[in-house]
Amino acid sequence: MRNRSAYRYRVAQQRSASSFQEPLKGHPVKSEPTAEDLAQIDDEWPLIEAELDLLDVQLKMLDRTGPVDGLEVRRLRHARTAVIRETVALFVRRSSATRRAA
Template identity: 50%
Template sequence: MRKRLALIATEPTAADLAAIEAEWPLIAAELDVLDAEITMLYAEDHGGPSPLDWRRLRRAEARVTRAAADLAARTDPHRAA
């Protein structure tokens, strides 16, 4: 017997959109890391990654660290204002 999935026709709430907006710098930084990693994989076919490729990856990873720390600092309820 097949079960039918009910369609959910609700839109994201304002709180959902605000949460996405707050997390967007981290999401964008993680996408930059992914892009740098893909570039590194393709570079293996062309003699290996260049120093610029490595630098790009390190900088993207540093952006993720900063964005995660900023997000944690903004959302930590125990942090004194």
């Protein structure tokens, strides 16, 4: 009985490992991003950077042992404002590009 369960375990491991190695049918495997993907990343990068800054401020605030001081609150407000500003800028860039294309 013990050998049978070990065998089932090994077969299950092999099946799960092979399923990751086989690509999904109908979905081509892309090894590198296209030029269009890179252009979109470049366009979104200021927003990504602002979101990372906001996350950094939030993590620093959570890591503090004492009360949050005024400087930390200012940093948080500045980071939130930067995310909003970059979100609006991205929206404007994309909407103006859509209007130009039409």
